[in-house]
Amino acid sequence: xxxxxxxxxxxxxxxxxxxxxxxxxxxxxxxxxxxxxxxxxxxxxxxxxxxxxxxxxxxxxxxxxxxxxxxxxxxxxxxxxxxxxxxxxxxxxxxxxxxxxxxxxxxxxxxxxxxxxxxxxxxxxxxxxxxxxxxxxxxxxxxxxxxxxxxxxxxxxxxxxxxxxxxxxxxxxxxxxxxxxxxxxxxxxxxxxxxxxxxxxxxxxxxxx
Amino acid sequence: xxxxxxxxxxxxxxxxxxxxxxxxxxxxxxxxxxxxxxxxxxxxxxxxxxxxxxxxxxxxxxxxxxxxxxxxxxxxxxxxxxxxxxxxxxxxxxxxxxxxxxxxxxxxxxxxxxxxxxxxxxxxxxxxxxxxxxxxxxxxxxxxxxxxxxxxxxxxxxxxxxxxxxxxxxxxxxxxxxxxxxxxxxxxxxxxxxxxxxxxxxxxxxxxx
Numbered sequence: 341x342x343x344x345x346x347x348x349x350x351x352x353x354x355x356x357x358x359x360x361x362x363x364x365x366x367x368x369x370x371x372x373x374x375x376x377x378x379x380x381x382x383x384x385x386x387x388x389x390x391x392x393x394x395x396x397x398x399x400x401x402x403x404x405x406x407x408x409x410x411x412x413x414x415x416x417x418x419x420x421x422x423x424x425x426x427x428x429x430x431x432x433x434x435x436x437x438x439x440x441x442x443x444x445x446x447x448x449x450x451x452x453x454x455x456x457x458x459x460x461x462x463x464x465x466x467x468x469x470x471x472x473x474x475x476x477x478x479x480x481x482x483x484x485x486x487x488x489x490x491x492x493x494x495x496x497x498x499x500x501x502x503x504x505x506x507x508x509x510x511x512x513x514x515x516x517x518x519x520x521x522x523x524x525x526x527x528x529x530x531x532x533x534x535x536x537x538x539x540x541x542x543x544x545x546x547x548x549x
Numbered sequence: 550x551x552x553x554x555x556x557x558x559x560x561x562x563x564x565x566x567x568x569x570x571x572x573x574x575x576x577x578x579x580x581x582x583x584x585x586x587x588x589x590x591x592x593x594x595x596x597x598x599x600x601x602x603x604x605x606x607x608x609x610x611x612x613x614x615x616x617x618x619x620x621x622x623x624x625x626x627x628x629x630x631x632x633x634x635x636x637x638x639x640x641x642x643x644x645x646x647x648x649x650x651x652x653x654x655x656x657x658x659x660x661x662x663x664x665x666x667x668x669x670x671x672x673x674x675x676x677x678x679x680x681x682x683x684x685x686x687x688x689x690x691x692x693x694x695x696x697x698x699x700x701x702x703x704x705x706x707x708x709x710x711x712x713x714x715x716x717x718x719x720x721x722x723x724x725x726x727x728x729x730x731x732x733x734x735x736x737x738x739x740x741x742x743x744x745x746x747x748x749x750x751x752x753x754x755x756x757x758x
Contacts, residue, residue, distance in 0.1 A: 465674050465724060475727050483727075494737075500721060500730045501741060508717025512709060515674060518684050518692075521709045528703075532710060536745045 367393045368400055372414040377459035381411060381470035411463075412473040416481065418456050429489045437502075437538030438530060444506050445526045448514055458515055478503070490541055502540040505533065576602045577609055581623040586668035590620060590679040620672075621682040625690065627665050638698045646711075646747030647739060653715050654735045657723055667724055687712070699750055711749040714742065 371393035375384040386407055390397040404410040428439045448454050463470040482503065487495035509529070513521045521529075580602035584593040595616055599606040613619040637648045657663050672679035691712065696704035718738070722730045730738075 462675055465720070466671055471725055475725050478721075478725075478727050494729070497729045497733055497737075497741075500727060501718070501738075504717035504721045504730065505714045505745075506717065507720055508713035508715065509710070511674070511716055511720065512687075512713045516680055516684050516687070518687050518709065520703070520706045521713065524706055528706075529710075532706075532749070536714075536748070539745070540741070 364393075364395060364399070365403055366417075368395060368403060368410075369414055369417040372404075372410050373418055373456060376411060376414055376463060376470075377456055381463040381467040386410065408469050408473060411470060412477060415460060415473060415477050418453075418460060419477070419481070429486065433489075433491075433542045435538075436541055437536065438534035440502065440537050440541075441506065441533045442526075442530050444510075445529060448510055449526065454514055457510070461511070461515065486541075492542065492544060498540045502537045505536060505540075509533070573602075573604060573608070574612055575626075577604060577612060577619075578623055578626040581613075581619050582627055582665060585620060585623055585672060585679075586665055590672040590676040595619065617678050617682060620679060621686060624669060624682060624686050627669060628686070628690070638695065642698075642700070642751045644747075645750055646745070647743035649711065649746050649750075650715065650742045651735075651739050653719075654738060657719055658735065663723055666719070670720070670724065695750075701751065701753060707749045711746045714745060714749075718742070 368389065372384075372389045375389045375392060378384075379388075384407070386400050387397050389410070390400045393400070400410065404413050428443055429436060431439075448457065460470075460474065464474040465471070483496050483499045486499040490498060492498050509521070512518045513524070577598065581593075581598045584598045584601060587593075588597075593616070595609050596606050598619070599609045602609070609619065613622050637652055638645060640648075657666065669679075669683065673683040674680070692705050692708045695708040699707060701707050718730070721727045722733070
């Protein structure tokens, strides 16, 4: 395999003065995201990621530690747009289901972002170290943050049920592309799914409609 | 790689008299299921599956055609217990959400079945021919059959939204094993999820609770 799919920018000797700069960290994360997406978790290497970022492998270890931790950081970097929970939970729980599904779909509708998310899902479903990182990431970055703002019994379970619906929707709509969900209008999906999420996140008791 | 993971029974020359027998078909399907699960779609071969089933490769082609079609048949064979939609939809739509999630979880709770289902999901998410077969299988065997019995607008989309929730629940609970869903009591899940499925499958309009 060649490194043809990796970004070719920023090659060459690492500039010592850039070692601690935020743009170095970001260049490593962008390279890591590309390498993990292109090769999968097992085949991506710190050495290859360092080469793609144009830095010394020691600098990658310095910033991120092991490959597992780098994968975790790349995950966080990838999901950053989806982690803007302030806009979703900030205005209170009224309408939270609708804001959540709308934001989720809008993130997935961007082709570049979608490709990255699909690569993450593939790695996590086939390689255990990647699964472990995604598990920790979902628990700590998503469920705990969302659950802290909910006033329902078992808030983390409620948050995870809401997440499970969105994950399944993404798998059938964007990854497997099963019709009619694959081509359904996003507004129709928001209208159908928002009440479900709203119930999980705000209803004291599960009740049949 | 050796064929150590494949079932060792039924090896040897194919008996001409067994060529058309239902048990031959079933032996091939069981071998195919094991081989696809152990090696993934791309690495499994008709030759290896024939060897594991103790029959001639020509007989596999005769019964199932191409590797794609054999994968589809193995899928159907794997999901057979979950396809008993009569028990779920037969008694009418009252309580259908509860019967659906209860049956789904009970199928996944059997460790042997769970392993097979995880193998199918992994193949389908990483290899396009397997994805195509799963897509067709879900559309034709699940959504169309369920949708035919629903009295709601866009019945196939409704059925797929219900399916998406269960798929996502399986991914987080059984594949990635994210807590607290991974250890949640099945009865608690039935109580929480049944009203969602009931709404998708029977409510004329989506409504907030």
